[in-house]
Amino acid sequence: MLGNSLNGRLLTNLNNTFTYEFWVMPESVHRIDKQTRDRPADVNGKNYIIGPGHGVSDNDAGVSVSVGLNGITVYEHTKKNIYAVLVYEAIINQLIHVAVVYDDREPQLFINGKFVKKGERSPKSFVYPSGMIGGQPGLFFNGDINEIRLWNHCRTEQNLNNYLNKKLTGSETELYGVWPTPSVNELETKKANAKTKTRKIKKRPSAKERQNEIPLVSKNEDIEVSIIIPSLNKYPLNLFTLYSLEYQTFNPSKMEVIFIDDASTDQTEEKVKGYKPPYHFKFIRNKKNLGRAKVRNLGIRSARGSILIFLDAEMITEPDFVERHHKLHQSNSKLIISGAMHSRVIHSCIFPEFTQKKINKISTISKNNQEIYSRIKDFKYPSKEPYQLLEKKDIEKKVFKNLGVEVYPWFQQITRNFPADLEGFAFPWMAFLTGNVSIRKEFIIEAGLFDEDFVKYGYEDWEIGYRLYKMGAKYIVRNDLITYHQEHPVGESKWNEAINNLGLFLKKHHDIDVLILGIEISGLADLLTMNKVLSEYKLLVQSHPERFLKFQEKFICILETILLILQIxxxxxxxxxxxxxxxxxxxxxxxxxxxxKGLNKFTKLTSLLEKIKIS
Structure with missing residues (x-):
C-alpha cells in the first residue's frame, strides 16, 4: 500500500478527496493552534493519530490528524511549514468515532456520525493523505485506537452511520485500506519506547449507547460562568465542595462546573462521576496524572463561560459566591478577583494521619454543635479511612462553620495592611491563588494559559499571575468571597516540589520581583519587610540609576545565592x-x-544587608 508514495509517507495515489475514520480515546492533551492558513502552526505538542507527511513540491501538501483530551486538529504539511486547517476544541473523555472527510481539498469533521465543523480549503493543487498511522517517532499517539479506515471518496453522514458499527470485510467498494490497530510504525514505536504497553482496545458503544452519551462541548450562549475544579485524591472533601455549589443564589442554568479528576486513586471517580447537581456538571477523568497546570488548561479549553472561577476541590463556598464573582467582572476586562486570602480553615473529616492531639482540638472546637460533637465521639482512633464529620444537609445549613474558622496568618499580613486593590503592596500578583480566583476567559487565553512546565506542587498560579500583572491586570482581594478550606494531610514532599518550582519560576522570570522572594522563604525577612525592601530597592535604582551599578550586581547575586541555597x-x-x-x-x-544609609531613605534595605553580611 505504501509503495506508491512520497518518502514512504504520503499516499500519492489518493488526492484531494478521501476520508479517514477511526475510533479513539486520547489519554493526554495536545496543543491548540489557531485555525489559519496565514501563519504556520507550532511543530510541538501534537498527539498524532495520523502522522505528518510533508509535501515535496510547492504544489502539494500532506494531511495529519492530532487528537487530545481537549479536541481534534487537522493539519496540512507543505514543503516548508505546517498549518492548522481545522481546529475543534472539545473535551474527549470517552471512546468516540472520528471521521476526517476531504472534499476537493476542503476538510470536514464528523464525530459519532454527525457533522461538527468545516475547515479551510487548501490552496495547493494536490492534498494527499499520510500513511504514518499512529504518528511519528517522538510524537506517537497517546491513547486507545480501534480500527483506522481510509476511503478513496468523500464519505457522507449516511455512509458513516451505515458502517459505524459494522465489521468490514476488506472488500468494500472504495475502501482504500483498514488498520485494525496501528501497525505501520510498530517497529519504530518499539525502538522509540521499549516500554510501550500493548493498548487495550475499547469496546465500541452501540447506536443506542451513543444516543445516550453526554455530547461533546458545544456552544451554549446561556453559560456565563465556568467553575474549574481539579481534584487529586480529595474524596470526600471534593463532594462537600460540589454540594456547596448547589445552594448558589446565581442562576444554575447559567453556570457550569468542570470537575477534572487527575487520575485519583481514591473513591473520587466512583462517587463523583454520576453526580447530578442542579447546575451544568462536566466530569473529566484523566487516565494519567497530568499535573496542576495541564489540568487547569484542560478546564479552560473546555469552558463555555466567559468568566472563569478557579476553585480548589476542598473549598466549601458561601451561597453568594458565584453571584459576587460574576457581578464584579462586569466593569473591567482585565480585573482579577481573589477571595483566597480571606479563606477560613475548617475540619470536615478526620484523616488517619491526624494525631490524637489534633483530633482533640477538633473535638473542642465542635462542642457548640451537639450533632457534630457526637459524631466525633463515635470516632474510633486510629482509623484506616477518612472519617466524615459532615453530611450534605450540614452544607445547606452551614453547620461546617462550627468545625473551626481559623484564618491564615500569612495572608492576614496582606489583608490587614493593604486595601482591597492592594495599593502599596509590591506583589499584587500573589493574589492569583487558584483556590478561589476569577478572571475573564479571553484574558487568561491572551496570557498563554498556565505554563505546563509546572507539573507538581507550587507556584504555577503565581507564575501566570505575574504574567497577567505585567500585562496590566488589576487585582482585587475581597473579604466577601470567603471560602472554607477543609484541612487535609500534606506530604513532606510538597516543600521540595514547591522549592523546585520556585527555581523554575525564577528561570522563566529572572526579575527582582521574583528573586526577592527568597528572603522571606528563608526567614531573613517577613512578608511586610520584604515588601518594603523591594520598594526601597526600586526607588534607589530609579533615583540613582548610575551611582550604584556595582551594588545592584552584588544585590542580585546575593538574592540568587539565597534561592540556590533553598533549592539544593x-x-x-x-x-x-x-x-x-x-x-x-x-x-x-x-x-x-x-x-x-547616608541617604536616609532606605533603612529596610540596609538593615537586611547588614543582617546578611554578618550571617
Whole structure:
C-alpha cells in the first residue's frame, strides 16, 4: 500500500478527496493552534493519530490528524511549514468515532456520525493523505485506537452511520485500506519506547449507547460562568465542595462546573462521576496524572463561560459566591478577583494521619454543635479511612462553620495592611491563588494559559499571575468571597516540589520581583519587610540609576545565592561566602551600604544587608 508514495509517507495515489475514520480515546492533551492558513502552526505538542507527511513540491501538501483530551486538529504539511486547517476544541473523555472527510481539498469533521465543523480549503493543487498511522517517532499517539479506515471518496453522514458499527470485510467498494490497530510504525514505536504497553482496545458503544452519551462541548450562549475544579485524591472533601455549589443564589442554568479528576486513586471517580447537581456538571477523568497546570488548561479549553472561577476541590463556598464573582467582572476586562486570602480553615473529616492531639482540638472546637460533637465521639482512633464529620444537609445549613474558622496568618499580613486593590503592596500578583480566583476567559487565553512546565506542587498560579500583572491586570482581594478550606494531610514532599518550582519560576522570570522572594522563604525577612525592601530597592535604582551599578550586581547575586541555597537544601550560614564574595567584594558592599544609609531613605534595605553580611 505504501509503495506508491512520497518518502514512504504520503499516499500519492489518493488526492484531494478521501476520508479517514477511526475510533479513539486520547489519554493526554495536545496543543491548540489557531485555525489559519496565514501563519504556520507550532511543530510541538501534537498527539498524532495520523502522522505528518510533508509535501515535496510547492504544489502539494500532506494531511495529519492530532487528537487530545481537549479536541481534534487537522493539519496540512507543505514543503516548508505546517498549518492548522481545522481546529475543534472539545473535551474527549470517552471512546468516540472520528471521521476526517476531504472534499476537493476542503476538510470536514464528523464525530459519532454527525457533522461538527468545516475547515479551510487548501490552496495547493494536490492534498494527499499520510500513511504514518499512529504518528511519528517522538510524537506517537497517546491513547486507545480501534480500527483506522481510509476511503478513496468523500464519505457522507449516511455512509458513516451505515458502517459505524459494522465489521468490514476488506472488500468494500472504495475502501482504500483498514488498520485494525496501528501497525505501520510498530517497529519504530518499539525502538522509540521499549516500554510501550500493548493498548487495550475499547469496546465500541452501540447506536443506542451513543444516543445516550453526554455530547461533546458545544456552544451554549446561556453559560456565563465556568467553575474549574481539579481534584487529586480529595474524596470526600471534593463532594462537600460540589454540594456547596448547589445552594448558589446565581442562576444554575447559567453556570457550569468542570470537575477534572487527575487520575485519583481514591473513591473520587466512583462517587463523583454520576453526580447530578442542579447546575451544568462536566466530569473529566484523566487516565494519567497530568499535573496542576495541564489540568487547569484542560478546564479552560473546555469552558463555555466567559468568566472563569478557579476553585480548589476542598473549598466549601458561601451561597453568594458565584453571584459576587460574576457581578464584579462586569466593569473591567482585565480585573482579577481573589477571595483566597480571606479563606477560613475548617475540619470536615478526620484523616488517619491526624494525631490524637489534633483530633482533640477538633473535638473542642465542635462542642457548640451537639450533632457534630457526637459524631466525633463515635470516632474510633486510629482509623484506616477518612472519617466524615459532615453530611450534605450540614452544607445547606452551614453547620461546617462550627468545625473551626481559623484564618491564615500569612495572608492576614496582606489583608490587614493593604486595601482591597492592594495599593502599596509590591506583589499584587500573589493574589492569583487558584483556590478561589476569577478572571475573564479571553484574558487568561491572551496570557498563554498556565505554563505546563509546572507539573507538581507550587507556584504555577503565581507564575501566570505575574504574567497577567505585567500585562496590566488589576487585582482585587475581597473579604466577601470567603471560602472554607477543609484541612487535609500534606506530604513532606510538597516543600521540595514547591522549592523546585520556585527555581523554575525564577528561570522563566529572572526579575527582582521574583528573586526577592527568597528572603522571606528563608526567614531573613517577613512578608511586610520584604515588601518594603523591594520598594526601597526600586526607588534607589530609579533615583540613582548610575551611582550604584556595582551594588545592584552584588544585590542580585546575593538574592540568587539565597534561592540556590533553598533549592539544593544546603544550610549555608555565610551567605556572602556561598555567593563567592572576596574580601574586596565585601569591602565594596560595606561602602555601598554606608553610602545608602547616608541617604536616609532606605533603612529596610540596609538593615537586611547588614543582617546578611554578618550571617
Amino acid at each position: 537544601d544546603i544550610r549555608h550560614i555565610n551567605i556572602l561566602g556561598a555567593a563567592g564574595f572576596s574580601s574586596d567584594d565585601r569591602k565594596e558592599l560595606q561602602e555601598d551600604i554606608n553610602s545608602i
